Amino acid sequence: MPAVFAEFHRVARPGGKLVFSMGHPMRDWQDERTHGAKTYFETNRWGMHWGGFGEPNPYVESYRRPLSDILNGLTGAGWTLDRFVEPLPVPEMEAVDPRHFAELSMAPAFICVRAYK
Template sequence: MTSVKPSDYDSVAAAYTADNEKNLFNAYYERPATLALAGDVAGRRILDAGCGAGPLFAALRDQGAIVSGIDASAGMLEQARLRLGGDADLRVADLADPLPFSDNEFDDVIASLVLHYLEDWGPTLAEMRRVLKPGGRLIASVNHPTAEYCIERLAGRRPDYFETYAAPAEWPVGDQTVKVTFWSRPLHAMTDAFTAAGFRISAISEPQPVPEARELFPDDFHLMATAPSFLFFVLEAC
């Protein structure tokens, strides 16, 4: 199984965290959409899988959830501890490996923009199903397959949409550039992986950025509002 190297984020953790707090994609689009799909989380035990610097963890905790967070990057977890305090349950763990939790431990697992770093979803989804209670939810967001395909075409590559293929990307973060590899797959491959792991699909969502983003990001809002960048799932553990 292939995943992003932890060091890719360790070196830019502080700059990445600062950008994530205020950018259009995360702060005004993906994170609000994930929280809306989660709904009332008061009293629910939630695993934030790939928690990064903890903005989603903090929002869920503020709403009364009991949250644990894991991330492969120790540098990102250092940023999370600065935000969340020393008593927050934060652990270095790679989603490509077995999860450090007992069976049936969580009401929800939230995987926010992390699954697309993995070439093979099977073992990771099986572990997420294992740590969820029966009837628990997996709420996941991923790069939208059609958006990823269009990006690859614009870069001069012509991948087969119906195959799972590597999509390299470079992100400017502060004064550095992070090189990552996403794994793009068609929608049917995603849904097949979910059902094979023991999940029932409750919802598939293609939300809009929040309304206040229109004034804050006038140059980019129209593009985001008319062409989805991410795809969201709510899945029930059977």
């Protein structure tokens, strides 16, 4: 990720913003399918079929890495962290999907980051 953050920083204008979201590293760590035999501190590639959005259920690959690698890679590339959010579900979700609403109310599934150049 340092190379990606560095390239974003290179092409951004002074005062530019970088906003991104990704799976929460701790949430991914709790799912045995995402880490195999690796420790929390190691980066590993994993994949799964996404569900819950209707058909098709595409196979999506991702990398699981510790939170420190993400945030230190960001600031090490010259970005200034402005906002870090672990979002809660909106109240309307409870009526649509009570099981996932309860799950996401206990622990976040994503992180959202905003940084400035």
